[in-house]
Each structure stands twice: as C-alpha cells, then as structure tokens.
Amino acid sequence: xxxxxxxxxxxxxxxxxxxxxxxxxxxxxxxxxxxxxxxxxxxxxxxxxxxxxxxxxxxxxxxxxxxxxxxxxxxxxxxxxxxxxxxxxxxxxxxxxxxxxxxxxxxxxxxxxxxxxxxxxxxxxxxxxxxxxxxxxxxxxxxxxx
Amino acid sequence: xxxxxxxxxxxxxxxxxxxxxxxxxxxxxxxxxxxxxxxxxxxxxxxxxxxxxxxxxxxxxxxxxxxxxxxxxxxxxxxxxxxxxxxxxxxxxxxxxxxxxxxxxxxxxxxxxxxxxxxxxxxxxxxxxxxxxxxxxxxxxxxxxxxxxxxxxxxxxxxxxxxxxxxxxxxxxxxxxxxxxxxxxxxxxxxxxxxxxxxxxxxxxxxxxxxxxxxxxxxxxxxxxxxxx
Numbered sequence: 001x002x003x004x005x006x007x008x009x010x011x012x013x014x015x016x017x018x019x020x021x022x023x024x025x026x027x028x029x030x031x032x033x034x035x036x037x038x039x040x041x042x043x044x045x046x047x048x049x050x051x052x053x054x055x056x057x058x059x060x061x062x063x064x065x066x067x068x069x070x071x072x073x074x075x076x077x078x079x080x081x082x083x084x085x086x087x088x089x090x091x092x093x094x095x096x097x098x099x100x101x102x103x104x105x106x107x108x109x110x111x112x113x114x115x116x117x118x119x120x121x122x123x124x125x126x127x128x129x130x131x132x133x134x135x136x137x138x139x140x141x142x143x144x145x146x
Numbered sequence: 147x148x149x150x151x152x153x154x155x156x157x158x159x160x161x162x163x164x165x166x167x168x169x170x171x172x173x174x175x176x177x178x179x180x181x182x183x184x185x186x187x188x189x190x191x192x193x194x195x196x197x198x199x200x201x202x203x204x205x206x207x208x209x210x211x212x213x214x215x216x217x218x219x220x221x222x223x224x225x226x227x228x229x230x231x232x233x234x235x236x237x238x239x240x241x242x243x244x245x246x247x248x249x250x251x252x253x254x255x256x257x258x259x260x261x262x263x264x265x266x267x268x269x270x271x272x273x274x275x276x277x278x279x280x281x282x283x284x285x286x287x288x289x290x291x292x293x294x295x296x297x298x299x300x301x302x303x304x305x306x307x308x309x310x311x312x313x314x315x316x317x318x319x320x321x322x323x324x325x326x327x328x329x330x331x332x333x334x335x336x337x338x339x340x341x342x343x344x345x346x347x348x349x350x351x352x353x354x355x356x357x358x359x360x361x362x363x364x365x366x367x368x369x370x371x372x373x374x375x
Contacts, residue, residue, distance in 0.1 A: 094214050094323055098222045101185070101208040108156075108206060108230035109181070 002058040007069055014077040152179050154234035155254050156227040159241045160219035161197065162187040167243040167354055168196045174247045175239065176203040183227055184241075185219040188212050193241075217327025221320040228316060236315050240306035243354065249347040253309035262314040262340035263331075265300060266307030266347035284365055291369075292329055296336040300344060304328045307347050314340050325364065326371035 044051045044063070051063025060066045157179045161168060175182050182205045184197040197207045208226055210219065220238060227233050235257050237250045245266075253264045269289075285304060292303040308331070310318070317338045322330045335342050 090323065091321070093212065094218050097210045097212055097214055098218065098225065100211050101222050102226055105208045105226060106201075106206055108183075108227060109232065 003060045003066075003069065006058060007073065010073050011076070014073065014080070152251075152254060153181075154232055155179055155181065155237060156223075156230065156233050156235070157182045157237045157239050157250065158220060158223035158227060159184045159239050160187060160216050160223065161185065161189060161193050161241040162213065162216070162219070163189045163191045163193060164241040164243075165189070165191040165193045165196060168193050168241055169199075171239075171241055171243050172197065172200050172203075172205060175250070176200060176205060178247055178251060179237070180204045181227075181230075181233075182206070183208065183223045185223045185226075186210065187214055187216070187219040215323035215327075216325060217320050217330065218323040220327060221318065224315050224318055224320075228312075233315075234312050236310045236312075238306060238308045238310075243352060244349050245307045246348050246350070249307060249345075250309075253307065253345050253347070256343065256345055257309045257311055260341065261343050262311050263335055263342040264309040265302070265342060265344045266305040267300070267302035267344040268305060268347065268349050269301040288329075288365070288368075292332055295372075296329075296332050298332055298336055298342070300332065300342075302344070303332060305347065305349075314338075322371060324367065324371055326368045329368075329372055 048063070051066060053063075055061065055063045055066040058066075060069070157175050159171070159175070159182060161184055164171070172182065172184070182200070184200075184205055184207050186194040186197060186207060186209045188210045194207060194209055197205055201207070206226070208222055210222065223238075224236065227236055235254055237254050239245050239250055249266060253266060256264045268285075285302070289301060289303050292298065292300065304325075305328075314335075317340070318331065318334055320327045320330055320334075334340070
C-alpha cells in the first residue's frame with residue numbers, strides 16, 4: 001500500500017529530523033513546511049475534491065482519511081518537539097535554581113570557627129586520599145568505634 | 147576525636163519534605179560529622195527550618211527555589227562543598243532515616259584505603275534487609291540493566307549512601323534531575339575510570355520510609371529518563 005509507505009517514511013523522516021539538525025536549518029525547514037501547509041489548506045478549501053483526488057492517487061479512500069493521517073503524523077512530531085524543548089527548559093530552570101541556592105547559602109566554612117576547623121591544614125584539595133595514619137585495615141568491613 | 151578525623155568530610159543530605167524524621171537524622175549525623183550540607187529541594191513542610199536550627203552544629207542549608215528532584219539536589223550539594231578547599235571526602239546520605247550513621251562512618255573511612263567511590267549496598271552478603279519480593283526483584287532488574295549498560299560489577303545500584311573523594315565529586319556533574327542520577331553516578335565512575343568498591347550497609351525500612359519511598363511504578367520513569375536523553 002502506497003499510503004503505508006508514505007506514512008512510515010514521514011514518521012521516520014520527522015523522527016530523524018527531531019534528532020539531528022539544529023538551529024537555523026531546522027527553522028528554515030519548519031517555515032517551508034508552514035508555507036506548504038498553507039498552500040495545501042487554501043487549495044483544499046477552494047477545491048475540496050482535490051484532496052480526495054490526491055488520496056485516491058495513493059490508495060486512500062477519501063480525502064478526509066488522508067487529512068486524518070497527516071494530522072496524526074504532525075501531532076506526534078509536535079509531541080517530540082515539545083518534549084525536547086521541555087527538556088531544555090528544565091535544564092535552564094535547574095541551572096538557575098542551583099545558582100540561586102548557591103548564592104544564598106552561607107560560606108561552607110567560616111574562618112571564625114577555630115574550635116572545629118583547623119585553619120592551616122595541609123592542602124588536601126584534589127587529593128585522592130588525605131594523608132592520615134589510621135588507614136590500616138580499613139579495607140575489611142568491621143564495626144568501627146562509635 | 148571524631149571531629150578531627152572527619153573534619154575533611156562533608157555529608158550531603160538531599161531533603162524533600164522530611165520534617166517528621168529530619169531532626170533525628172541530623173542529630174545523628176552531627177554527633178559524628180562536623181560538616182553537613184542539607185539541600186532543601188523546595189520542601190513545603192518546614193524541613194528547611196529544622197535544618198536551619200542545626201546551623202551552629204555545622205549544618206549548612208541550601209534551598210532550591212523550586213523542586214528539581216534528588217539528582218539535582220545532590221549536584222547542588224556537590225558544587226557547594228567543592229567550594230570548601232579543605233573538603234577531601236563527601237558522604238551522600240538520604241534524609242528519610244533509612245541509613246545508619248555508623249555505615250556512613252565506615253564508608254568514609256573505607257575511602258582512605260585508595261578508592262575514589264565507595265558505594266553502599268543492600269545486597270552484599272553480610273547484612274540482609276527485609277524487603278518485599280516485588281521491590282527486591284525490581285532492584286535486581288535495575289542492577290542487571292546497569293551491569294550491562296555500564297559493565298560495572300555492582301550489586302546495588304540505587305542506594306543513597308555513598309562516599310566519594312574530592313576528585314570523584316568534581317567529576318560527577320549530574321544532569322539527571324530525578325532518580326535516574328543513581329545510574330548516572332555509576333556511568334561517571336565507568337567513564338572516568340574511578341576506583342570503586344561496595345560496602346554492605348543496613349537499611350531501615352520504617353513505616354515512614356516505606357510510605358515515603360519510591361513507588362514501584364516510578365521505575366518506569368527512571369528507565370525512560372535513562373533511555374531518552
């Protein structure tokens with residue numbers, strides 16, 4: 001059936017288009033699609049029989065059926081686009097919220113806590129294991145002192 | 147004594163609406179660990195206020211303006227504690243009271259034996275914990291999936307109790323906001339070739355944590371999050 005091939009091709013193409021292609025190129029394609037849609041819409045309003053004629057060319061009974069199929073394809077592509085955009089928006093919200101949380105937080109270790117933090121410790125930044133004498137035997141899971 | 151041993155440790159506690167148990171959890175943690183970072187993921191039950199009361203016991207409170215999910219809360223905590231130059235180790239600890247402070251101590255100590263990451267596991271033989279068969283089999287399934295996708299030999303992929311050294315924390319960069327971050331952490335371990343091990347830990351499945359915990363159906367969401375990126 002011709003319509004099955006066309007529909008599957010359309011779905012695959014749209015799917016591929018969702019995954020690849022960025023920015024300007026996709027925007028241009030979307031605009032071309034919009035123009036094509038407008039032309040087809042106006043034509044089918046002026047000349048309703050023409051849709052049926054096209055439908056019959058590709059082994060679909062009526063023009064209304066063809067319209068339905070096209071609508072389904074467009075709807076799913078819309079969902080896919082929406083999903084991607086939502087994901088991007090979510091990432092932005094996360095970044096902003098994290099920045100707000102970090103900006104409002106007190107400094108991790110204020111310098112005026114001599115009781116707890118030893119201010120001048122050897123720099124342990126980026127070091128895998130801080131040098132300490134008590135590492136012997138830690139590999140075995142035993143119950144440590146409380 | 148303990149204060150000096152764990153002075154380079156930050157405990158990161160992601161919190162979302164845990165007011166009924168948070169005080170007990172922070173009580174237990176601050177008794178051992180001098181530095182605790184609570185990331186309040188926009189709770190609306192006063193959890194943040196409880197954490198703020200512990201400010202003079204080394205608890206630092208960070209507040210997300212909107213709810214983002216546990217993975218995002220962890221990452222926020224990681225970025226915060228990286229701002230402390232004397233931080234060398236981080237322990238992640240769930241706020242719902244299912245973890246044991248002694249286990250956190252053991253994980254933090256185990257790091258110093260030359261590991262970048264120590265993962266708490268419910269399934270390492272030593273300590274069994276009571277859980278129903280649907281949950282058990284689901285977790286096993288998650289483990290099987292993770293073993294295939296990351297080729298890490300781990301026995302428990304979704305345990306909130308972990309210890310990471312500074313290098314590992316800096317490499318995490320979690321982007322999965324929801325619960326899929328558990329698998330993402332393992333992916334990072336694989337990608338970066340971090341040295342890891344597992345340590346048996348106890349889990350307290352109280353009525354509270356059961357009610358609060360992950361509904362089984364959420365596994366579907368986690369799977370989709372991981373597959374559709």
